[in-house]
Amino acid sequence: MNIKKCTTENIVFMGILLAVEIVIGKYLTISTIYLKIGFAFAPIALTAVLFGPVEAAVIASIADIIIALLNPFGYYPGFTVSAFLTGIIYGIAFYKKTPKMWRVVSAVIISKLAISVFLNSYWLYKLTGQAFLAVLLIRLIQNIIMIPIEILVIWFIIYPIAKLRNKMKEKNILVNNILLLNEYPADNLEYSCAATPQIRQTGNRLSGLAETAY
Incomplete structure (x- = not known):
């Protein structure tokens, strides 16, 4: 984590994103032990765009632990590993990169297939003892639904929010510098x-x- 990014403003903003992630993951997500459909990815994607892979991975991991402790299914460390890796992938793909649709599509497909479908299916197999292929099929269907949704949300919502936030930050810096000139x-x-x-x-x-x- 870059020490230059550890300003009060950035820490507060990441705290807000963490809180939003927890609320969405807990209350605005259709969740069973085998599948999860919702928009909890959005705060992680925004963290990745604004702050980078390490910050996104940390926020995703903390949120996963808190949400798991609040859910009846309980906590399993494998899913925290998955959340951490998702934050890393998004951060590498989005941070300080020119917004490109192919980049969004690639990052979402890689994270969904490698982590949500295969890795999380393996965690569920270890956790429940259900047949791996049966769990894999359920996860595959879920992600076929979520992949296009996630791509559109990142492109049309997350990127504009990040752009607006950066513009506001630049204006605040300019105003503060003008005041300091006195x-x-x-x-x-x-x-x-x-x-x-x-x-x-x-x-x-x-x-x-x-x-x-x-």
Whole structure:
């Protein structure tokens, strides 16, 4: 986890995403021991886009543990491994990558087939003793339904939300830097040891705008 991303704002936002993930996973998901249909993937995908694979994997793992403890089926560590790997896959595919439909399709299909269908079917086989192929068939049907839904949600909802959040963050940084400019003499801004590169850059941009205006 990059220490530069551990700001108060980012930690709070990831906490919100974790809470949303738990609410969706617990109350807004059709869930039995063999299948699960819902939108709990959405907060993990958004975490992956905004913060990266490690953060997405951690949020997914914590959410899986909490949701499992709240459900009557109980906790099984194999599913936490699956959640962790899903976060890694999404983070590698989406973080700091130009949005491409083929990238979304590839990430969703890989995560669904490799993890949700095969790996989770194996966990269920170990947990329940049911025939592996029978469990695999049930999981395959579930994911045939969920794959196109997940692709569309990530493309049309998750990416726009991430773009909006990044724009708002950039505006907040610009406003904060403008306010901090008041602490430094305008003539000595370039040589001030206390001024950060971002503040100097903001000062230069404002100076350029002022010269253009005159």
